[in-house]
Amino acid sequence: MTVTDLPAVNACLNAASAALLATGYVLIRGGRRDAHKRVIGWVDYVSSRPDMDTSRIAYFGTSWGSNQAPINLVAEPRFKAAVLNVAGLTMERSRPEVDPFNYLPRVTQPVLMLNGKYDFFFPVETEQRPFFDNLGTAADRKKWVVYEGGHDVPRTELIAQSLRWLDTYLGPVR
DSSP states (O other), rough: OOEEEEEEEHHHHHHHHHHHHHHHHHHHHHHHHHHHHHTTTTTHHHOOTTHHHHHHHHEEEEEEHHHHHHOOOOOOOEEEEEESOOOOOOOOOOOOOOOHHHGGGGGGSSSSEETTOOOOOSSSIIIIHHHHHHHOOOOGGGEEESSSSSSOOOOOHHHHHHHHHHHHHHHOOO
């Protein structure tokens, strides 16, 4: 895979993420944690393929997908690392069993968190910092980078930081 392949890969991942996020949102809001866990069934599919290295599966979440990452990372131990693009807690109250805050201390995978300084959904001090500080991941295996901007991260930085992180914790693409 080269840098020229990234736009096509990104488009496929965005489409899959949108479908999974919409389904997950409906299930979570309905309090159906068991059904939400089945949404991660695609990991089973990937794991069943002989051409896939299941020791190198990463979680990539954007916005709501980053917010829900603690639940997914705890529920699916086959995720070996995570990249969270514009992550933070939410101002909406959730049932305790599906509140991402309650899962944060049990996350142990390496986590890269990329955020905007002026994010109106996830303000730095009230939503981003508590998310990052409460991650159970060891301090030397988690990183939080805040960029000038809102609910986005510069695309070139997102790609560069993500690839470096995944190369570090999953190894370079072969």
